[in-house]
Amino acid sequence: MKMTVDFEECLKDSPRFRAALEEVEGDVAELELKLDKLVKLCIAMIDTGKAFCVANKQFMNGIRDLAQYSSNDAVVETSLTKFSDSLQEMINFHTILFDQTQRSIKAQLQNFVKEDLRKFKDAKKQFEKVSEEKENALVKNAQVQRNKQHEVEEATNILTATRKCFRHIALDYVLQINVLQSKRRSEILKSMLSFMYAHLAFFHQGYDLFSELGPYMKDLGAQLDRLVVDAAKEKREMEQKHSTIQQKDFSNDDSKLEYNVDAANGIVMEGYLFKRASNAFKTWNRRWFSIQNNQLVYQKKFKDNPTVVVEDLRLCTVKHCEDIERRFCFEVVSPTKSCMLQADSEKLRQAWIKAVQTSIATAYREKGDESEKLDKKSSPSTGSLDSGNESKDKLLKGESALQRVQCIPGNASCCDCGLADPRWASINLGITLCIECSGIHRSLGVHFSKVRSLTLDTWEPELLKLMCELGNDVINRVYEANLEKMGIKKPHPGQRQEKEAYIRAKYVERKFVDKYSMSSSPPEQEKKIVSKSCEEKRLSMSKLGPSEQIRASPQSSEAERQDSSVFLDSKHFNPGLQLYRASYEKNLPKMAEALAHGADVNWSNSEENKATPLIQAVLGGSLVTCEFLLQNGANVNQRDVQGRGPLHHATVLGHTGQVCLFLKRGANQHATDEEGKDPLSIAVEAANADIVTLLRLARMNEEMRESEGLYGQPGDETYQDIFRDFSQMASNNPEKLNRFQQDSQKF
Template identity: 75%
Template sequence: MKITLVKLCIGMIDAGKAYNTANKQFVNGIRELAQQSTKDEVIESSLTKFAESLQEMINYHTYVTINLCPFSSSVRDLRRFKEAKKQFDKVSEEKEAALTKNAQAPRNKQHEVEEATNILTATRKCFRHIVLDYVLQINVLQSKRRSEILKSMLSFMYAHLTFFHQGYDLFSELQPLMKQLGGQLDQLVVDAAKEKRDMEQKHSTIQQKDFSNDDTKLEYNVDADNGIAMEGYLFKRASNAFKTWNRRWFSIQNNQLVYQKKFKDNPTVVVEDLRLCTVKHCEDIERRFCFEVVSPTKSCMMQADSEKLRQAWIRAVQNSIATAFREKGDDAELDRKSSTSTGSLDSGGEPKERSLKGESALQRVLAIPGNACCCDCGQPDPRWASINLGITLCIQCSGIHRSLGVHFSKVRSLTLDTWEPELLKLMCELGNGVINQIYEARREELGARKPQPGDPRHEIEGYIKAKYVDRRFVRRPSDEELRTKVVCLSKQEKRLSSSSEHLPPRPPPPTPKLRPVKFQRKEPKEYSPGLQLYWASYARSLPDMAEALAHGAEVNWVNTEDDKRTPLIMAVQGGSLVTCEFLLQNAANVNQQDAQGRGPLHHATILGHTGQVCLFLKRGANQNAADIEEKTPLSMAVEAANADIVTLLRLAKMNEEMREAEGPYSQSGDETYQDIFQDFTQMASNDPDKLNRYQHYDPQRP
């Protein structure tokens, strides 16, 4: 009877293990559901609490089942008994065999008789020892039978008492929460029933509608919260030899035309900048409702589902072009958002190897002190950057920065996007440490808590908006502090150092005809952040420029006491390509002129700063603008005999004429134009000595 009970105990242990395993899987399912319900705080917190309580019950049950099962201590005795019985059966068979062999031994063969007798004697001796062991195990089981049964059952009952008592305490603690959820559940049931009735009513109304002439309604909304001004399905003609048509999801966002094959795919950029494009109807092909978007390097043929939708898309593209030109100070390049946004499937080319991409840019930027962690939440190993602020960000903070708009922060990937040399130098001259000293100067004083990795998104978003939009933690300088800062910056002489951005002096051409307008430092009537930005741009001090912008300086501030020069013109005078890049990334107007009618492009041409000329031409500088002497940048470059700048201006002029012309565009010509500009930009950043033509104009000299 005891052996049977022990077997039942073993079966109960196995069943308990299976039960606990199934329970653990169920609890893990509850936890996964809670993690997927982060947007619903009630469901997430309730499921998490229930999962923790059930896990405790599983732990109690595991202890009871495995460690306190009745007769668990008798399992070892039962095994020894079985082993002894097995040995007894085996030696009994050997003894029977020895008896049989001994009986069969012939009388006349003495050696066989002796061998059989010896075997029988040895077998009998072994049999006696095994019998004693077998009887011993039987006696042990019998002797423990009474005490073991009572002891095991008592232990088992106490274990269950503890199990149920702990379970009672645990669920007593959960009872208030369960009652609270019960009340909420009643309200949820009522709300669900009401929503069901509303949906049924809407469904009935829709069924009665006539869809024979219905069409998808698309509206152009430049102020959409998600930044998507227009989106919908279109057929796109491939650029391959077969000219196949594929249905894709198109959208207009950030002045770019992009499409996705699937919802989760990264968008592919069809048009990098809509300001460089035109849109027109296409009536000369077999398909209906087609239109074409033409850029300087390619054209894209698309088809809408109806004439109404075609007109809507054409108007949307035209409105996007107009909006892009109206946006104040939006002369900087549009940020690329993903690896596919750096090129198009139709372009047929890879990003230029001369631009840094992936780990090269990542390693250089993260090597700056403070950049190894996110600037706003401290998340280690960031992979995103704000190029106009010069900081590194984690993926969550980068999404929040992107939602602020490009007038506050322009986000770019450190691993997926290509990085021009001047942008990379900008990131390396600023960094998280510099920017946080400006934008978090009063954080501790105000008692504001800086977010940590893992904090709720809404808390991090609130902190970032307070930091960059409201500038709540920026320390405003006193009038005396501002005056001291401006005076210090204005007295810094132009440094002809070994900087890689500055061109060493060389003798001037034999008969220079250009007469650059000199400027004199005057004691200003008042000191302002705009004046700080003005002189910091000349002094090539990016931290001081960032501080001035944080204090509210207008990036296009005009110094009325100094020929109406702007910070961008002063950056040209200072000879720094990175300073110009920083101002342009922060929405500086590349075409704003001074009192002499000269814009930044004029000044860069006069000074022979080829890298700056490249930068301004890429950012849409008007090379046809003339100063008060009716001189254009091209005429100035010709008079100065600067062959590099003359070449650049003429190439830019040719490319502009190609964009304005109708009909097919020269793919090879456009590629040549882009290659030459990239070569000059790379040279200006890394090998400026090669671009040196003549001695630079020093405004302090007569």
């Protein structure tokens, strides 16, 4: 066996030995760099290969979708299905190849670097240390004077011991070098040979697969030749038809090219019109208009989203305009705006006017059935005022919502399986989910989890703030409190059945919730809560009339005493009370904990005028807390013993953002309290202009929808814009809505 470094030279510690060591050490350092680079390249190759397999699988699924779409063509469907099956087999072969590559190159070479090269480095450190000690001993021995016998003996003994230790360590180091140099060859060649055999197997499998597919592809090629001949024949027939139509004269019937009152595609009328702008210059622009789905819309370019001129044709009228200089003009007037249009001829103007009038009559017959269907599909949690066409510049959508939510601790990975970069969320739980776990959450039902996309759906500001108040870490501390104690491990990505069982046990059965660890506030904090609650009630009373204050005063005093006893008596603690208290504290984690322990979201406090957690959230002044309760099924119309619901209390306290939220979520603004007052009358007495505006707009919109039969529809676009503005202001600039409270304090 050829030795890289000679053992005899090691004992001499000669310059030749040191030169050999220097060469070997440099070689090993270079070897480590090369191996590290090779392992990194292998990892990149495997990752790229897996990404290729994922893309290939998506492509294969696209072929299968195309095959299903072509079910009426037996040849295309059979061929595409067979080809997709073959591609799936190749994907499987690729997956096996990458697994074998990982074992042969990545794992084996990494092990060599971590184990053998690490031993070499450790031996090198020991050798360098003992070499330095030997050099120091030699220098000290040489410097001792002959007349100092005691120092001479001491230096000699140290030198002898050091030399002995050096020989031992040096021999071990040389042994480690020689073993490493011998082993490196076998390790490198063994891993590469295994890698090449994996490729050999992969290509053999692919060859065998396509050898079986070859005869079928040959037969299909023959069929394709016949299809080409048939396509050429059809092309000649279409060219002949084109020539025949081209010879017709359309000069006297241009209107037929632009409109068709009985079009089968749902478009009643379409064509170019000039539209007068609403700006100060009153410029005219030519746009492509159409009447469809009982709406009047226009586009500048084909790919542009249509701009809606009239949301509902039943609410508009159409008339001729002869009092302007331009010819062939007519005007479409709706309750909120008017639009001046110009046709290219008198015949086209009459056609457009007739089309609008016909659509108005048709809309009255059809809109009732459509509204009934939409009413059945609408979600009870969103209320009757949510708009499905909210503008993108007013609502957060896509990457903006994704980035804000994923910044919350724990949200960068799926709450249930840990998969990175989740793109879905459960809005009532306040967690992020991967696409597979989100599908399982949907199957639980909306009373357990309401799933929404972080990139595809629009996000109202109060809902986005709710997500940022909670997060995966907070929720998992509640719903997975006993996970380790029970010896249960979370499922990994890809384990579909295990995930389903785990998610159902976690959220439906709540098996992992620690039923004996419900947190409570310290007594000092509870006293502050009671004091603040009483202060809010006194503020609420100050906004009532004199008769109301006299009647409510004794009840409120008694309620404050009872409230104090209920809050401070921890012996009678229960989940409903925890939710009730946390709602006032604006503490969403505690609220989530209470719900996990089975708290009724509509629990009423019999010691506090049967107030609910939602009413407490109003008194606490938090918009996000109200949204969290509503998303978890809180009844927006549940009232206390004085007949006041959340909308009443928000109006009394002047919480404009909460009033806006409750109206959007379907609050009944016609409900009256014991004094016979509804929220609007209370707001008028208090001279709160913002809340009066919101309530009157909501009432006007409701009356308009009822009179026109638009049940379940969002209503007027202007109304929707105003409510979106208030929602944005309440979430992002709440100080602007405190004008009423600030003005009251001045007096």
